[in-house]
Amino acid sequence: MTVAGDAGAAILKALKFRPGGMTVTEIARKMRFNRNSTAKHLEILRAAGKVDTRQVGTAKVYSLAQRVPLSAFLCFTRNMILILDLDLIVVQANDQYLAFAGLTKQELIGQNIREGTLPIISTPEALTIIESTQKEQVVSGISIQRGREELYYRMEVIPTIFDSGESGLTIVLQDFTEKKRHLKNMEFLARTAMELVDLPPETDIFRYIAERVADLLPERPRCWVQSFDEVKGGFFMRAIAGQAFREEAAQLAGGHDLVGMAFPLYKYFSRAPFFLNPSTMKTMREFRQRPFFEDEEVSFYTICMQQFPQEVCDTFLQTCTIAKIYLTGLVWQEQLFGVVGIGLGPDEVLENRQAIESFLRQASIAVSRRMTEERLSRSERRFEELVTLADQPAAVIDRDGRITLLNPRFSEMFGYTREDIPTGEEWFLRAFPDPEYRREAVSAWEPNLRGTAVPAPKAFVVRCGNGEEKNVVFRSILLSDGTRVITCMEKAGGR
16 A cells, blocks of 8 residues: 555654654644545555554554664564565564574575474464464464474564565564573472482482483483492492493493493592592583594593593594583582593583583482491491301390390390390390399399499399290490490309
8 A cells, every 4th residue: 555645754744743643633733634534644654554553542643653674673683583474475584593494595585484394483383373363463482392402482473564565474583492491400400309319229329310411411412420339449330321322332341331340530530631639520521522623631541541442432432423521520528429421522512511510419419328328237237247146145225125136146045036025125024034033133234224334244044935044144235326235145053
C-alpha cells in the first residue's frame, strides 16, 4: 500500500514536532483534512510501520514510529536474528546466526525453514512455535542437542511489517546455555554431595568419581583416577571411565589393563618438571601436547612417569585424539589421596571446569573419610585377630557391658559362646550361680568395671557350661574408649 499524494508526508511532518503524539481529530484540524480521510491515511502509515498508535482513554494517539534501522538491529546485538517472510523463507540473517550455522549469506537467504535443515529454527519444536505465531509476539524456551552438549535458547517470534508494507516474522535467539549449565551444575553438585555421603562401603568410590567426571565432559569422555593404597603403600590406577577408553589405554602397557598398575606418582610429581605438592595439586593444571600444539611444556611420556615407551605414548595420544591433559589432585587437609586425569581433543573445550573442580573437592573429602574408615576397620580387624589368636582365653566387653568378642580358648575353657553370655550381667549369672558368691564376685569386680581402681588379677571359682567348676585367675585391661579386655588362666585348687 502507498499513501496518496502528499498527505502521508504532511502527516509525518506534523507528528515530527509533536513527540507526545496527536489524536485523529488534532491531526485533521491541523492538516485541514476531514476526519475520515485523516484516519484512512493514518491506518496506511501504521500498516507501513511509519507510525505507532496507543490508546489514551477512548482516543487513539498516533506518533512517529521509533525504529532502529534493520542493519543496526542485526549487527549490534549478540543474539542470533533471522527475518522470514510469510512463507517462512529467510530474507535476512545476522552474522551471529551465519557463524553458528556455518553458512554464507548467499547460502542461507532464500531457504525455506520448513524444507531446510537450519540449526534451531528447522527443528519440529521451533517450527510449531513459529507457525502458530499470528499477531502477537511469542516467547518460548527451546533446546537442541549438539553431540553430548545440550544448548538452550530463548526464542522470540515477532510479527514484523516491512517498509514495503508486507508482513513477516523476526526470530531472535538469545543463548542462555551458560545460565542453564550453571543451574544444572548446581543440581549436579547438590546430588553428588548427598550421594558421596550415603555411598555404601562396598561401592567403588574411584569408579564413581571417574563416571561423574565423565558426565561433565564432551562427547567421548577420557578420564582416569589414580589413588594411594595405604595397605600396599603406593599409588595405583584405580578407575578408567568407559570400557572403550579403558581398552584403548591398555595399549600403553602392551594390551594389559592399566587398572591396578602401580605408579610412583607422589615421588615423581614432587620433582622437576612439576615441583608439585598437595597444596599446588588442588588446582587443575592443563598440559598441551604435541603434535596438536607446539607449545608443549610437559610431554605425556613424562606425565606417565616414564612407565611406558616414548613412541607408545605418542601413538596413544594420536589414536585417542588427546591434545590436552588436565590433572587435579584429590587433596584434603594437605594430604594427597590421588590424582584425576582428563584428556580432550584439540577443539574440545572443558565447559564445566568449575563444576568438575568443585566435585573433586567433594570427592577428596569423601575419599579421605573412606580411607579413615578403612584404616579404623583394619585396626579393628587387627585387634580382633590379636584377641582371637591369643594363647590365653580372652573376652572383650564394651563400655555398655555387652560382650563383643570371645576367643576360641575362652569357649574351650568355659563352654560358653556369645549367644550364651551376650552381656557381662549374663556372664555373672551363669559363672556364679550361687547368689551370695555372685554378690562377692560382683563386689570385687565393681571398682575395676567402673575404672575407679588399678586393675589387679582376681581369682574366682567359675561354673562352666557343663557344670564343672574351675579355679580361674582373671586380669582386666581397660582401653581408652571404655572397652575392657578380660584375660584368664586356670590354676589348681578350689575356693
